[in-house]
Amino acid sequence: MSAPLLSVRGLDKKFGGLAAVQQVDMDLHPGVLTALVGPNGAGKTTLFNLITGNIPADSGEVLLDGASIRGRSPHHIARLGVARSFQDLRLFARMTVRENVLAAIEHTAWLWQPGGRSARRAREAAVEQALERTGLTAQANARAMDLAYAERKFLSVARILATGSRIWLLDEPASGLDLHSRARFVSLVRQAAAEGVTICLIEHNLDIVTELADRIAFLDRGAKLAEGDPQDILRDPELIGIYFGERRT
Ligand SMILES: Nc1ncnc2c1ncn2[C@@H]1O[C@H](COP(=O)(O)OP(=O)(O)O)[C@@H](O)[C@H]1O
Numbered sequence: 480m481s482a483p484l485l486s487v488r489g490l491d492k493k494f495g496g497l498a499a500v501q502q503v504d505m506d507l508h509p510g511v512l513t514a515l516v517g518p519n520g521a522g523k524t525t526l527f528n529l530i531t532g533n534i535p536a537d538s539g540e541v542l543l544d545g546a547s548i549r550g551r552s553p554h555h556i557a558r559l560g561v562a563r564s565f566q567d568l569r570l571f572a573r574m575t576v577r578e579n580v581l582a583a584i585e586h587t588a589w590l591w592q593p594g595g596r597s598a599r600r601a602r603e604a605a606v607e608q609a610l611e612r613t614g615l616t617a618q619a620n621a622r623a624m625d626l627a628y629a630e631r632k633f634l635s636v637a638r639i640l641a642t643g644s645r646i647w648l649l650d651e652p653a654s655g656l657d658l659h660s661r662a663r664f665v666s667l668v669r670q671a672a673a674e675g676v677t678i679c680l681i682e683h684n685l686d687i688v689t690e691l692a693d694r695i696a697f698l699d700r701g702a703k704l705a706e707g708d709p710q711d712i713l714r715d716p717e718l719i720g721i722y723f724g725e726r727r728t
């Protein structure tokens with residue numbers, strides 16, 4: 480396997496006495512889709528927050544292309560090409576769908592990127608393409624707050640897609656989707672993966688995990704219990720027991 484694009488090494492985060500993330504190592508390889516699974520409270524979202532600089536780690540390292548990004552601001556990390564979605568989506572409710580996507584692009588642009596008409600046209604084209612791919616073109620002028628639930632979830636993906644980021648960290652983007660939307664979501668993510676995007680997907684639905692994941696990292700009570708081939712992880716009775724809440728201790 481090629482060198483990892485993003486690595487975390489020995490990451491630790493405590494909230495008071497609670498070890499939310501403990502000594503976690505994880506590698507995201509170029510073009511590989513890793514599903515991050517584990518029961519509620521396992522530390523999955525916290526791990527994303529540590530990677531993206533939304534919360535500071537107590538110790539450990541986050542490496543992008545082998546260089547440390549620990550301690551960088553979320554904005555800086557986004558501009559380096561690490562995009563994420565949030566469980567609570569964090570859309571601009573009163574802005575239109577199109578404005579939401581454009582704002583995401585502007586957020587990740589470097590200040591010294593060329594401005595002017597051609598840059599603006601390129602951004603507008605990226606917005607329209609992201610809307611098209613997420614099936615939101617017809618809703619482009621609707622306010623985010625007026626969208627249906629599934630459309631809001633797709634808008635959060637469109638915001639990432641439009642930035643052209645090479646790493647996507649997706650926090651339960653498919654939760655609560657109906658079957659039709661779920662299938663659309665799977666093909667959207669497949670297409671991005673086929674284009675070489677490196678993806679880490681937090682997902683509870685094991686059917687979606689099976690359909691999409693090249694690898695699984697399994698987290699429980701802040702610790703990574705296993706990482707590897709989806710077939711092996713999903714056949715491990717102990718992990719599946721933990722996943723479905725049959726812990727014995
Ligand atoms: N900002 C915070 N302050 C205190 N405790 C937190 C905070 N964020 C998460 N936690 C706790 O850390 C643990 C891991 O949470 P989280 O990373 O959200 O888990 P997951 O995403 O796997 O469900 C949980 O016990 C949660 O209550």
Ligand SMILES: [Mg+2]
Binds near residue numbers: 523524525
């Ligand atoms: Mg979470």
